Amino acid sequence: MIAVSPRSLVTGLMAGVGMALLSGVADAGSTPENLTFLEKPITPEQIALGNDVYAEFCASCHGANLEGQKNWKRRLDTGRMPAPPHDASGHTWRHSDQELFAITKFGVGAVVPGYESDMPAFEDVLSDEEIIAVLGYIKSVWSDEERAFQHNLNPKDGRAK
Amino acid sequence: MKRNTIVAGPVSRRALLHGLVAGAGFCLLPATAFAAASKSTSSAIAFYGNALIVARGSALLYRDGGQNWTALSEMSAGTILTLATHLERPDRIIGGLDAGGVVLSVDGGKSWNVRGQGLPEAAVTAITTAATTPDTIYAAIRGDGLWQSDDVGQSWTFVMDRPWLMDAERDLTALSSVDLATGMGGIWLYAGTDTGVTRVPDCFCRWQDVQAGDAMDALASGKPAPSKAPLPEGEPVNALVSAASQPATLYAALPSGIWHSQDAGVIWLKRSEVIATALAVHPLRADDLAIVNDDGVLQSPDGGRTWTAIANI
Numbered sequence: 001m002i003a004v005s006p007r008s009l010v011t012g013l014m015a016g017v018g019m020a021l022l023s024g025v026a027d028a029g030s031t032p033e034n035l036t037f038l039e040k041p042i043t044p045e046q047i048a049l050g051n052d053v054y055a056e057f058c059a060s061c062h063g064a065n066l067e068g069q070k071n072w073k074r075r076l077d078t079g080r081m082p083a084p085p086h087d088a089s090g091h092t093w094r095h096s097d098q099e100l101f102a103i104t105k106f107g108v109g110a111v112v113p114g115y116e117s118d119m120p121a122f123e124d125v126l127s128d129e130e131i132i133a134v135l136g137y138i139k140s141v142w143s144d145e146e147r148a149f150q151h152n153l154n155p156k157d158g159r160a161k
Numbered sequence: 162m163k164r165n166t167i168v169a170g171p172v173s174r175r176a177l178l179h180g181l182v183a184g185a186g187f188c189l190l191p192a193t194a195f196a197a198a199s200k201s202t203s204s205a206i207a208f209y210g211n212a213l214i215v216a217r218g219s220a221l222l223y224r225d226g227g228q229n230w231t232a233l234s235e236m237s238a239g240t241i242l243t244l245a246t247h248l249e250r251p252d253r254i255i256g257g258l259d260a261g262g263v264v265l266s267v268d269g270g271k272s273w274n275v276r277g278q279g280l281p282e283a284a285v286t287a288i289t290t291a292a293t294t295p296d297t298i299y300a301a302i303r304g305d306g307l308w309q310s311d312d313v314g315q316s317w318t319f320v321m322d323r324p325w326l327m328d329a330e331r332d333l334t335a336l337s338s339v340d341l342a343t344g345m346g347g348i349w350l351y352a353g354t355d356t357g358v359t360r361v362p363d364c365f366c367r368w369q370d371v372q373a374g375d376a377m378d379a380l381a382s383g384k385p386a387p388s389k390a391p392l393p394e395g396e397p398v399n400a401l402v403s404a405a406s407q408p409a410t411l412y413a414a415l416p417s418g419i420w421h422s423q424d425a426g427v428i429w430l431k432r433s434e435v436i437a438t439a440l441a442v443h444p445l446r447a448d449d450l451a452i453v454n455d456d457g458v459l460q461s462p463d464g465g466r467t468w469t470a471i472a473n474i
Binding site: 095113115 | 306344372
């Protein structure tokens with residue numbers, strides 16, 4: 001298990017790893033060519049692990065097919081927003097790898113201080129490998145266009161954007 | 162400081178009317194056009210190149226680049242609550258209506274086409290054109306939320322619920338597309354509410370407060386975020402604009418006065434105690450402001466420090 005602190009999140013995991021181009025075409029059930037997370041390749045085994053983790057910890061809110069909660073753009077009576085889709089109709093692909101990792105591990109408040117969300121921090125629930133796997137799985141479902149867009153959001157020099 | 166001590170070179174009603182008649186030859190005058198407008202009447206203002214267009218109640222007023230005023234025909238579709246223009250679309254003025262829907266003019270406000278079919282039948286309280294994609298329009302609908310059109314108002318998509326501030330959803334009183342990168346591949350939309358300023362990325366992931374610095378940087382460094390000087394807590398925002406020529410330059414009209422920020426809303430300083438119900442900034446000159454208030458239309462050449470009355474409405 002990798003213990004990733006906030007500091008090492010943005011300084012350690014990305015160090016020394018070359019940036020791969022995201023030009024692959026994903027067949028159903030396969031891993032898109034050159035799929036990466038935090039600049040490290042995502043393997044088919046990680047995708048499989050991520051699929052399992054997603055089904056157990058994420059699908060109940062974000063949907064079995066990553067479709068999100070119904071009317072996810074409309075606020076709940078609590079004032080909080082429903083769980084958004086992780087597919088192309090949502091905005092997950094508009095966040096960098098670092099932000100996605102931080103949101104999953106530490107909660108939305110890690111990137112938007114003070115923001116109240118029904119999504120818990122998974123710091124004490126999932127290992128860093130499991131968080132990377134589930135985010136790799138989500139990225140594997142995106143189209144080439146969304147992966148390329150999201151790829152360009154990732155810092156190129158190892159620093160937080 | 163009282164308002165009349167801030168206004169530089171106040172223009173009397175007589176002098177204003179004399180100048181307008183002498184200089185232009187247009188048939189109607191601002192004072193006549195807006196005579197029926199009450200002190201609480203809604204108002205909107207926008208630069209249209211070097212020209213200005215002003216809506217107050219059901220009345221519309223246009224000032225061309227040569228300082229000549231024209232009172233435009235009242236609109237049958239409803240009262241304009243909010244106006245938007247874009248430098249790259251110099252022939253276009255967009256208005257949001259109290260009765261719902263938007264209107265589009267391509268002739269300086271002389272004629273208007275009703276758009277906005279598909280929008281809820283509720284007041285459009287704020288409208289803005291996207292700073293980097295001028296055919297995209299955002300409209301805030303009272304009691305509903307934020308809608309987006311990518312075809313100049315013909316068709317609309319709901320994109321975001323209203324912000325949740327101080328334990329309630331808040332209608333937007335102002336909206337401004339701010340050409341500053343979000344880090345999410347887009348730019349920001351800033352909004353005014355009856356309890357302050359908020360903002361949302363144009364990917365519409367979540368309404369959020371303006372942050373000092375970047376949260377990921379703070380997370381990585383472990384250092385506290387830089388200091389902020391926000392607007393007075395809980396004070397309503399009557400108007401909010403970003404200077405297109407200097408996007409980090411924001412102006413906000415609050416009951417306490419005109420406020421100015423040079424850093425996209427992290428640090429705000431009060432520029433004057435002039436109260437405005439509508440506010441516009443010139444598309445090329447970030448210090449050139451125009452406002453509407455109970456005294457009429459005022460203009461400032463210096464970022465809101467001094468004001469001159471340009472129309473007594």
